[in-house]
Amino acid sequence: VAAVWVSEGEVRCETPDVPAGRVEVQVSNNGVDFGPGSAWFEFVSVARVAGLTPAVGSVAGGSVVRVAGASFENSTGLGCRFGSTLVAGRFVSASEVECVSPGRGTAGSVSVEVTTNGADFTEDAAQFRYVPAASVSHVTPSSAPARGGTLVTVHGSGVSDVVGLGCEFRAASSPAGSAAVMAPAVWLSASRVSCVAPAWVGPLGPASDGTPASWEVRISSNGGAESSSTFGSLAVTADEGVESLVPARGPAGGGSVVSVRGSGFAFGGALQCRFGLAAVAAVWVSEGEVRCETPDVPAGRVEVQVSNNGVDFGPGSAWFEFVSVARVAGLTPAVGSVAGGSVVRVAGASFENSTGLGCRFGSTLVAGRFVSASEVECVSPGRGTAGSVSVEVTTNGADFTEDAAQFRYVPAASVSHVTPSSAPARGGTLVTVHGSGVSDVVGLGCEFRAASSPAGSAAVMAPAVWLSASRVSCVAPAWVGPLGPASDGTPASWEVRISSNGGAESSSTFGSLAVTADEGVESLVPARGPAGGGSVVSVRGSGFAFGGALQCRFGLAAVAAVWVS
Structure with a gap:
């Protein structure tokens, strides 16, 4: 091939198309004779370049890039050229070379070629993309359960949309x-990427250096080959387990404060309870208890779960x-003694036969007895002073009706005596009961009980x-029954008591009202006398009773009578 003269000691030649192998090289000045001196x-x-791993790196450089290809040689001239910048290469095998990316002032893509002799380069134009160095400020939510699976958002800057974008999770104590x-x-x-937090491996308690269980979360633009120097913390909490609810039932429409008991509850502003599909804020009490107010949910049975981060709800429910x-x-009666003890029938709707059934008189809660969905019986508690209180019903011991039915407490009445002190058996005598x-009150009445009747009789x-x-x-x-003395010698008489609530209760004290036979007049002797009076008349008949109130009435004029028999 033709040569280019450089000096008496150097020429330059371009190699011809020759198969692989080792050949002798000689020089000729005349194109005919080749000198005896030679080299090989x-x-x-x-060499060929097939691909780069990673194919993305920071503009700061420093990415260890694995160049895959063919016919690489373990030579002193082995290197990679990133755009126009040549860096040394490390021979791994005939199909792989490692090179460290150089820094570059701006983001963008460059071709990467390989040389085995420092002079000749591949021409495959494998692309390496330079991206800004990402930084991380924080992670939301700020905590995740140890079981993993939380979709988190990593916030920061300089994040590029590249293949191989990922989140690096590293234990803070590692x-x-x-x-x-x-x-x-x-x-x-x-400024944002999303990824799914992995499961935590290891204990959840603080590490030996006091570091609580948490992830350091970084952003990587190249599948983890390098990651951001800054990170956001993601606290790792125990899985939230719900074991019981108190109360476990409440009114549709919400408003019940429920104590949720279980384990793994973490103090924080994102703590929530979920009733079915409706989530509400929770108040932390302890690692084993939170309190939540039920949301507005229709009647029915729903699953309750707890979330420490407002995103993931625990498997326990x-x-x-x-x-x-x-x-x-x-209420019947709606009046009772301040001493308490009134059996009050509460009429209404949607009452439940539950262990938490009760009535609240003012601020005092008493147990209730279920009669039907429309009736409950409760015994009024005692109260220090007379007055009215609202009576409400609860079916769970926590939530109460809001209908403000009024129950009136009155002083306990007492009876001293009755006037007149006797009355005929036929009834109809208007008596005055003193005490x-x-x-x-509405329901004020007199209770008449035969003195000889057994306790508890009508x-x-x-x-x-x-x-x-x-x-x-x-x-x-x-009066019903014989008028003679009872078997125990008790004469026929009424025990008269006062009731303030229609007979539900009556005064403990009573006044006696003697019952006499009906007075029957058969004849008079004499049967006539002067006008102006003064005649002593013997009135004969039956049923006359000895007593200071004995009288005779002539027309409309009544006079005292003397009992003979």
Whole structure:
């Protein structure tokens, strides 16, 4: 081949197309005679570049790039050229060379070629992309459960949308240079990527140096070959397990404060409970308890889970039942003694036969007895002073109706005596019952109970008219039964008590009302006398009873009578 003279001691020649192998090289000044002096040149197979790993690196340089190809030679001239910058190469095999990318002032792509002799380069134009150095400021959410699977957003700057974009998760307590976990990332913007946190391996307690369990999260633009120098912390928490709820049922429409008990609950502003699909904020009490207010959810049974980070809800769960909202329509009786003890029938709707069933009188909660979905019975508690209180019903011991049905507490009435002190068996006598502590209430009445009747036997109730705090009037009922003394010698009489609530309870004290036979007049002797009066008349008949109130009435004029028999 033709040569180019450089000096008496140097010429330059371009090698011809010769198969691979070792050949002798000589020079001729006349194109005919080739000098006796010679050297040897080796024709080698043509090197080729097939690809780069990674194919992306920081403009700061320093990426260890594995160049895959063919016919690479372990020679002193082995190197890679990034654009126009040549760097030394490290021979790995005939199909792989390693080179460290040089720095570059601006982002962009360059061709990477290989040389085995420092002079001749491949011509395959494998592309290496320079990108800005990414930085990380923080991660959201700020915590993730140890089980992994949390979709996190990594915030920062200088993030490029490249193949191989990923998140590097490295345990904060791990030694420098220890293995990290790589997760593919989705580019969202130059300042955000998203990726899925891996499962934590190892104990969750603080490390020996006091470092709590957490990930250092970095961004890598080339599959983990290099990562950002800055990182965001992602705290690792125990998996949230729910074991029980108190209460475990409440009204549809929400508003119940529920104590959620379990394990793995972490204090933080993102703590939440989820009722079915509805999430609400939670208040941290301890690692084993949080409190949540139920959301507005229709009646039905839903699963309850807890999340420490507002994103991932733990695998452990319990069930909460939303029930129709209970209502109170009325109370019977609606009045009772300050001493308590009134059996109050609460009428309403949507009552539940549950262990938490109860009635609240003012601020005092008492147990309830389920009668039906529309009726509950509760015994009124005692109260220090007279007055009205609201009565509400709960089916879970925590949530109450809001219907403000009024129950009136009144002083305990007492009875001293009754006037008149006797009444005929036929009934109809208007009597006045005297005593104290009598309240003017709806349901005021007189209880008439036969003095000889067994305890607990039925009494006769008569409506009463309130006259004052010490007097009521009512009409005595007819006596039923014989008028003679009972077997124990008790004469026929009524025990008269005052009730402030229609007979639900009555005063402990009573006044006696003797029952006499009906007075029958058969004849008079004499049967006539002077106008102006003064005649002593013997009135004969039956049923006349000895007593200071014995009278005769002539027309409309009543006079005292003397009992003979």
